[in-house]
Amino acid sequence: MVSRGEDLVCQNSWLIMTGYCTTWPREGTWMSCSLIWPKLLTKLTTASYYTRSRPLAITGKMGVWIHAFLAGRLQAVTVDGHISEEAEVIGGMPQGSVLGPLLFLIHKGDIGERVRGSFLSFADGTSVSLPVTTAEEVPRLQQDLDTVYAWATTNNMSFNEEKLEMLRHGQKHNIKEATKLYTEGGQEISAQPHVKYLGVHISEDCSFHHHIAETVRKAKGMAGWVLRTFTTRETLTMLTLWKTLIQPLLDYCCQLWSPHKRGDIQLLEVVQRSFTRQIRGMRDLSYWDRLRELGLNSQQRRRDRYRIIYMWKILEGQVPNPAPFALQPYITESTGRKCLRQSLPTRAPERIKTLLASSLIHEVPKTFNALPKEVRSITGCPVGKFKSGGTSSYGRCQTNPQCWATLPDTGPPTPYRIKWT
Numbered sequence: 001m002v003s004r005g006e007d008l009v010c011q012n013s014w015l016i017m018t019g020y021c022t023t024w025p026r027e028g029t030w031m032s033c034s035l036i037w038p039k040l041l042t043k044l045t046t047a048s049y050y051t052r053s054r055p056l057a058i059t060g061k062m063g064v065w066i067h068a069f070l071a072g073r074l075q076a077v078t079v080d081g082h083i084s085e086e087a088e089v090i091g092g093m094p095q096g097s098v099l100g101p102l103l104f105l106i107h108k109g110d111i112g113e114r115v116r117g118s119f120l121s122f123a124d125g126t127s128v129s130l131p132v133t134t135a136e137e138v139p140r141l142q143q144d145l146d147t148v149y150a151w152a153t154t155n156n157m158s159f160n161e162e163k164l165e166m167l168r169h170g171q172k173h174n175i176k177e178a179t180k181l182y183t184e185g186g187q188e189i190s191a192q193p194h195v196k197y198l199g200v201h202i203s204e205d206c207s208f209h210h211h212i213a214e215t216v217r218k219a220k221g222m223a224g225w226v227l228r229t230f231t232t233r234e235t236l237t238m239l240t241l242w243k244t245l246i247q248p249l250l251d252y253c254c255q256l257w258s259p260h261k262r263g264d265i266q267l268l269e270v271v272q273r274s275f276t277r278q279i280r281g282m283r284d285l286s287y288w289d290r291l292r293e294l295g296l297n298s299q300q301r302r303r304d305r306y307r308i309i310y311m312w313k314i315l316e317g318q319v320p321n322p323a324p325f326a327l328q329p330y331i332t333e334s335t336g337r338k339c340l341r342q343s344l345p346t347r348a349p350e351r352i353k354t355l356l357a358s359s360l361i362h363e364v365p366k367t368f369n370a371l372p373k374e375v376r377s378i379t380g381c382p383v384g385k386f387k388s389g390g391t392s393s394y395g396r397c398q399t400n401p402q403c404w405a406t407l408p409d410t411g412p413p414t415p416y417r418i419k420w421t
Helices: 004-021 046-056 060-070 099-107 135-154 173-178 209-229 235-251 262-277 287-294 299-316 350-357 360-369 383-388 393-399
Strands: 029-036 118-122 125-132 165-169 194-197 200-203 329-332 336-339
Touching (some): 135 173, 209 235, 209 262, 235 262, 262 287, 299 360
Antiparallel strands (some): 029 125
16 A cells, blocks of 8 residues: 555655656756665664764754664574573664654755755655766766765665666667666666656656556556455445555556546556446446446546646645746636646647646646636645535535536547447
8 A cells, every 4th residue: 555645755756857857858868867775774873863963953852862762772682592692783773663764864865965967865766867968968977876876885875786777768869879877886777668766657758658557457456356355246345445455556646647648548447447347236337327326436537636636735835846937826816826837849849749748737737727716716725625625516526526426427538449338
């Protein structure tokens, strides 16, 4: 299961990165390198924490509490009933502790200070990226990697060289062929067509076709496991299993990768279509009738709703804005609050226009602006109030999933190859 906190951080990281990736390909090549920490919490020592936390001025009861958590720890080993002598623990964190991840963030807080390119880091994943227009600029990315390697060595850390991956965007093949990046040990980092970072696959063509295919594969596999393991086909049990085990796989970070092509939309919809058909009494109903009977929304509607909510959070400043130059609100007395929608570059190639047209910064403002004025103008409140649509009954039907069931939900036109039954 994926927590909402992790989902939010992944969205923020990848929205920022994708904003760069969809902007730079028309001017050159965007190169990124993904780095993985092995056993990250075991590398954290008490001495390194004191050194890192001193500039943060963590004192008082908080400082005393953290000191008591780290200092005076002893451990012993038991083998065949014999206990070894106790030894002082000078590094590492107890598994499952709340302070462990927090102290690690303090420990690596300055890792990207000297990196000149784009730098993203969360948990055990780190990404270094740089726009490149000529082959002579490629060594700049290697210099950034060397800076990160030096920081890791100084702070008793190391990267897993076997999991270092490089991803290259853009159409300048001469730059791609001349690109060679190396690990700290001198091994060449292999270029990959797809890289998975924080649960999302991004491809060298800046699309999410591969991620969607992987998402459908995992969801179908989980649905198959559920149908093989549980013999009951009662509605309550099946819906509980669907919402608990399968739906989170289809929802994860969908605000970022939500497809716009009909084929990808149908691939995601087929998972729910096949599963709901197995519920008792639903086989003879069409797909859309089954959704109404079960109180479910189509996958496309769920993604649209999540994107609308996320756009509202951006305008409210509750999450980082992935494109401050594009996603800005404007308010008029007649229309209320709307989101600016950046126009596509007229001179860009059609491939770039297609990428930008399907991205969050171009597609979501159109959907958000289609909401009623009363809903768009809700501001200065928790996200829960926006989800409920405030005091407007029409607004509740636009944002609340229970009320959405009263609105037509028929999905896109389907080709002859797929029958929605």
